[in-house]
Amino acid sequence: MKKYFFLIIFGLLVSSCILKVNDTKRDKFLKGKIEQPESKSLLILQFKTPFYDSKIGKTTAEIFHQELLRKNILKRATLDTQTEWVVKYKDDETSIKNALSIAKKRGFDLILLGWVDKIVYGKLTGTEIILKIRLIEIKSKKTIWYERDIKKTKAHDKSYPIESKLSEPAPSIEYSIRALAKNMVSSMFESKRIKDFFKLWEKKK
Numbered sequence: 001m002k003k004y005f006f007l008i009i010f011g012l013l014v015s016s017c018i019l020k021v022n023d024t025k026r027d028k029f030l031k032g033k034i035e036q037p038e039s040k041s042l043l044i045l046q047f048k049t050p051f052y053d054s055k056i057g058k059t060t061a062e063i064f065h066q067e068l069l070r071k072n073i074l075k076r077a078t079l080d081t082q083t084e085w086v087v088k089y090k091d092d093e094t095s096i097k098n099a100l101s102i103a104k105k106r107g108f109d110l111i112l113l114g115w116v117d118k119i120v121y122g123k124l125t126g127t128e129i130i131l132k133i134r135l136i137e138i139k140s141k142k143t144i145w146y147e148r149d150i151k152k153t154k155a156h157d158k159s160y161p162i163e164s165k166l167s168e169p170a171p172s173i174e175y176s177i178r179a180l181a182k183n184m185v186s187s188m189f190e191s192k193r194i195k196d197f198f199k200l201w202e203k204k205k
Contacts, residue, residue: 034135034144037189040109041076042068045085045099047114047131056116056173057081060131063178064114067185078108085113096136104138111136117148121173127153129173131180135188145188151180 034040044065047057058081065079085099096113103111118130128150135145153176 034110034137034189037073037075039075041107042074042078042110042112043103043106043108044068044077044079044112044114045083045102046081047116048086048095049116050119053116053119056119056177057114059174060114060116060177060181063174063181064112064133064185067178067181068112071185071189073189074110096134100136100138100141108138110144111138119173121176127151127173127176129176129180131177131184133184133188147184147187149180149184151176 044061047060047064049055049057049060061079061081065077068074068077083102085102086095087098092115099111099113113134113136115132116129117132118128120126120128130148130150132148133146134143136143
């Protein structure tokens, strides 16, 4: 009996660990470093969106442009929401090549491409957004930065009694996208030296 009891406990522990691993909300990795960003020009094109909400691509690109200007690191960050770079009925690789060609002809050093993989929102239904960005160097065609992030916001306010069935409206979709954009742009330009310093300092403790 004890043997079965320990097996059940072990199984619960393993399953809880698996759930924690699958609960990851962020996927990011740095492939390279932007050398002398103050001398680089960047083009931002309208984000690719699901077929059910094509307008959100322009809004998302505008927000990322604003956050990049706020950082004030690059020589120039240009927004273009009129040029269509996505090649219909083709894979992402074909569309990326098309975007690189557009940016090269216009003399840019870098290009920021984005995808709104999923967007669900409503006044009382909560919000779920999945964004993906890719920063590419035009000359080498090298992906310098890639990140995929998810933001979920519940509309229900737990402080209300369940019987009242009251809830507060979820934040606006622009607010949620900006929260993601701030984090993603900050991550893109954060100093690796600072991160390494804190790792070293933690080891010494």
